[in-house]
Structure formats: structure tokens, C-alpha cells
Amino acid sequence: MSEEKKVLIVCSKGTLDMAYPPFMIATTAAAMGWDAHLYFTFWGMDIITKKKSDKLKLAPVGNPSLPMPNILGMLPGMTAMATKMIKGKMKKSNMPSIPEMIKTAKELGVKFHACTPTMQLTGLTKEDLIPEVDDLIGAATFVDLSKEATVTLFI
Amino acid sequence: MSETKPDATVDVRGLFCPIPIVKLSEAIKNYPTGTVLEVIATDPGTLTDIPAWAKTSGNQVLKTEREGTVMKFHVKKVK
Numbered sequence: 001m002s003e004e005k006k007v008l009i010v011c012s013k014g015t016l017d018m019a020y021p022p023f024m025i026a027t028t029a030a031a032m033g034w035d036a037h038l039y040f041t042f043w044g045m046d047i048i049t050k051k052k053s054d055k056l057k058l059a060p061v062g063n064p065s066l067p068m069p070n071i072l073g074m075l076p077g078m079t080a081m082a083t084k085m086i087k088g089k090m091k092k093s094n095m096p097s098i099p100e101m102i103k104t105a106k107e108l109g110v111k112f113h114a115c116t117p118t119m120q121l122t123g124l125t126k127e128d129l130i131p132e133v134d135d136l137i138g139a140a141t142f143v144d145l146s147k148e149a150t151v152t153l154f155i
Numbered sequence: 156m157s158e159t160k161p162d163a164t165v166d167v168r169g170l171f172c173p174i175p176i177v178k179l180s181e182a183i184k185n186y187p188t189g190t191v192l193e194v195i196a197t198d199p200g201t202l203t204d205i206p207a208w209a210k211t212s213g214n215q216v217l218k219t220e221r222e223g224t225v226m227k228f229h230v231k232k233v234k
Contacts, residue, residue, distance in 0.1 A: 005211075028173040028204075031180035032211040094170055104177055 006035040008149040010142075014046030016056040016083060016098070022155050023101035030108035034150075038105070039142055040133075041115035044155075045122065047098065048114060048130050054099045057083045106132045113137045113145075159217060161193035161229055162186065168197045168225065175201050176208050183214065183232050191217065194228040201226055 007029045009022045026036040046052040060066050060073030060082040072078060090097075096104065106112070112133045119125070119136065126136060137145075146152050165182045167175040175196050183192060194205060202219070205228050209216045213234040220227040 024173045028176050028208075031173070031176045032208050033180075033213070034211070094174075096174065108177065108180075 004035060005029075005033075005150045006037070006145075006148055007151045007153070008037045008039065008142075008146050009152075010154045011038055011040045011044035011047060012042050012155065014043035014052070014056060016058045016086065018155060019044075019047050019056050019098050020101070022153075023098070023105055025153070026110045027101065027105045027108055030105070030110050036105075036108075036110045037113060037145055037149075038110060039113045039115065039137070039145075041118050045114065045118050045124065047102075048112060048133055049124065049128055050130055051128070053102070053130055054097070056098055058086045102130065102132055113142070115142075159191050159229060159231070161191045163190070164193045164195065166195045167201075168195055170196075171198045172200045172204065176204055179205070179208065179230065180212065183230070186232055188232050188234065190232045192230045192232070194226075194230055196226045196228070197224055199226070201228070205230065 007025065009026060011019070011022045013019070022038055026038055030036040040048050046056060057079050060068070060078045061070070063073065064070055066073070066082060073082070114129055114133050114136045116136050116138045163186065165179050167178050170178070175194070175198055179192070179194055186192070194201070202221070206216050209230060215231040215233050216228055217231050218229040
């Protein structure tokens with residue numbers, strides 16, 4: 001490791017497309033010798049919740065980037081269809097799944113922090129979270145971590 | 156610079172960001188300082204990503220070659 005550099009990423013979204021960027025950046029930073037931290041909060045907690053971690057979805061509503069009229073996204077089954085489509089494309093281009101990204105990040109030493117206020121709000125306990133989670137922290141610990149971070153991102 | 160023969164190869168053809176960098180950083184851990192690894196990739200992003208990784212992790216890119224869609228790098232473990 002050259003000099004100690006730290007990246008801290010707030011993961012606030014639980015949709016499939018928004019789950020990738022934090023892992024891409026954190027795993028790459030860790031591979032480059034950086035200290036990498038992921039702080040999961042609000043819907044981002046879905047990424048590290050056992051029951052949801054491998055079932056994240058792509059939301060077609062409010063997503064003008066999809067190749068269909070936005071209003072169709074409201075129809076039943078459209079979320080599942082959009083999710084299936086993007087997962088198929090990802091598989092074709094050898095893109096790792098979110099559970100695989102979690103495993104790789106962990107192996108590289110990326111730290112996983114869960115947000116306690118969100119847990120209180122949604123009634124989650126530590127047992128509901130994937131075992132990769134390092135600790136449960138609040139905003140004060142986050143601020144303390146960010147104090148020494150070279151880069152802090154909110155995704 | 157004289158031609159250095161690589162000690163081992165990391166084949167990341169068909170894999171995209173961030174996997175080539177992850178695989179390279181994992182592979183290089185298994186070798187002693189001074190080892191030269193050859194990296195074979197097809198992700199065009201590696202052309203800038205591997206030098207950026209080397210710069211930050213304190214390693215050295217000795218050679219970059221591009222033959223069509225295939226990129227070849229010689230990376231020396233410095234640290």
C-alpha cells in the first residue's frame with residue numbers, strides 16, 4: 001500500500017442499477033490498496049438484507065432510460081420484466097451478480113456498515129442482515145469515518 | 156527498455172470493469188516483489204485502468220500492447 005487513502009460510499013438506493021456503482025468503486029479502490037467503506041442506509045439496506053440481497057429489482061417507473069414508454073412501467077409485471085431483461089444482459093456481458101460483488105468486496109477487505117436509524121425504522125435486526133456486515137453504526141460514526149476519507153460519495 | 160519475460164499470466168479476456176483490476180490485484184499478491192505478470196484483457200477500459208491501478212498501488216506497467224481487440228500488459232510488482 002502506498003499512502004493510506006480511504007473511500008467512503010453511502011449506499012442509499014435498493015434498486016439493482018443503483019446497487020452496482022458502490023460495489024464497482026469500492027472493489028476497485030480496495031484492489032488499488034485503498035481502505036474502502038460502504039455505509040448502507042434507507043433503501044440501500046435492501047442490498048445487505050438477507051431476504052432481498054439477491055432479489056434487487058430494476059424499477060421501470062420513473063426510469064426514462066428503458067426502451068419502452070414510461071407509463072407502461074406502471075403495469076403489473078413490468079418491474080419483473082425489466083429486471084429479467086437487465087439481468088440477462090448482465091449475464092451475457094459476464095457482469096457479476098450483486099451477491100458475487102458482495103463476496104468479492106468482502107474478500108478484498110471492503111468494510112460494510114449498516115445504518116442503525118434505518119434498522120429501527122424498518123424493524124430490521126442484525127440477524128436479518130447478511131453475515132458480511134461488519135458493524136451497525138449511526139451518523140456520528142459515519143461522520144467520524146468521513147473525517148479521514150479521501151473521497152466520500154452519496155449514491 | 157529491454158524485453159522482460161513475464162513470470163506468469165493473468166487472463167481476464169471477456170471480463171469487464173471492475174473484475175480485471177480485482178483479478179490482477181489478487182493475483183499479484185501471490186508473487187514476490189520483482190515478478191512480472193502478463194495481463195491479457197479485452198476490456199478497452201483496462202488501457203487506462205491498469206496504469207491507474209499501478210500508479211496508486213505502487214506497481215509498474217512495463218509494456219502495453221494492443222492487437223485488435225486484445226490488450227496485453229506487462230506489470231512489474233514493485234511493492
